[in-house]
Amino acid sequence: MAEDISFSVPNNNGDPVRVGAWRFAGDGQGPTVHLQAAVHADEIAGMLVLHLLMPKLARAEAAGRLKGSVTVVPQANPLGIGQFRQGRILGRFHEATGHNFNRGFDQSAAMLQPSTVVQHWQKSLVQLASNADVVLDLHTDDEALPYLYLHRSFWPRGRALAAAMRMEVVIIWDDGGDGSFEETLITPWLRTGGNERQMAATLELRGQGDVSDDHATQDAEGLYAWLCGHGVIDEAREPADWPVEAMDMGQMETILAPRAGVLVFEKTLGDFVEQGQRFARIIGRPGDPSSEVVLLAEQAGRMVTRYRDRLVPQGMVVAKFTGSQVSRNWNGGLLDPD
Incomplete structure (x- = not known):
């Protein structure tokens, strides 16, 4: 049974708000994994994907097939999720400060005492994921094909993840500088050269209106299959056969x-x-x-x-x-x- 490792961060009034997080414990032989969705709180699709993935992980854990520990944060941003204005959620930026929720994680993580509620939340999220070998951050675009956003150091290994998720496009990046969640987590890996167990990516799950059981079931199954292939779950799955085009970000x-x-x-x-x-x-x-x-x-x-x-x-x-x-x-x- 998953361990509830939820934590609280202060909101604009200083009152605590909860970040729901659960950890499925493996036997220690596989990679440790951090999965999260909705850092940009108006990008909803990943919430449903992880909601549907969790029962699959629970069954794998109960059957003794879980080799690696998996942390799941289905709704990572309690600050943005309540920012409704005239019937529409405004989840990309923090209204009180104008801070893009997926920028400046590196600066927040380095602070001994964060000075804003966004910085406090960012530091807490980085601390939760800092020991993971695998970090997958689920986002969506406005309207889009599903695509993978991947640092060059993880290519061509990332092809298997893109294929499992039926993503035909992988955008390869080299230099960030924005302090995104993914960039902040992989910076120490890049300094040391990393290893074959380590993997990080941002998954863009189509567009913001593409929230359905059909899409989410397909995506949850794709994530599960990839975790099997990556040694996190001891279950035989055939590698996905899917056309994948890698594209340098500058192109x-x-x-x-x-x-x-x-x-x-x-x-x-x-x-x-x-x-x-x-x-x-x-x-x-x-x-x-x-x-x-x-x-x-x-x-x-x-x-x-x-x-x-x-x-x-x-x-x-x-x-x-x-x-x-x-x-x-x-x-x-x-x-x-x-």
Whole structure:
């Protein structure tokens, strides 16, 4: 039976709020694993995935098949989960401070006495995961194909995880600098060279509206199968056969909205476009044909993400595409710098 290792952090009023966490104890022969979802509190899909995965882990533990210890945090962010405004959750940033919940974990973890509630929460979450060999952080994009965000040091080993999760795209990154949860956990590994048991990744589970039993059952089964293949669970599973395309982050083509207006997509997720091909348009002033702006692909590739809303502000990311060469707009840094 899973051990309840939940902990509390202060909210804006200083009152304690609970972070639910459970640990399934293995026999010590396999890797230690940390699984969490919804660091960005409005990214819901991973919560359901881990909710469905936990009974599978409980059965493996009861049957004596669990070789590694697995910690599961299905709803990691109690600060963001209550930020409802006009019927919509605002879970990417902490309203009181403007802090992106998945930035600055490194600074928070290094503090003896965190000075904000976000820093206190971040430090506690890093401490919980700091001894893990495997760290998987479950997120979602606006609207997206499922994809894996992976440091180069874990490629090509990460192909098996992407295949198990039916993710056709893996975005490979080298330099972060934002202090994300994943980056903070793997920094000590990178200094020492790591080992074959260690593995970390951010899993983007489609888009924020893709929350269903069908998707979550598939994803929970994929995670379970990968844990079997990684030596965490003693159960034979056939390796997944799934096409996986690795893409350097600099080759991802990000298209920004040149103006605000009604956003009309002419291509859907997964569609291939040629360089210069139109994929969307923005109508700045409905009723005025001269206000319509056509958006063209910078280079040939597949549409991986799309903006969720259909009224887009100027400068917002409209879509991201794979590419065959480094984007002319690429200047290093993050895929999503905010």
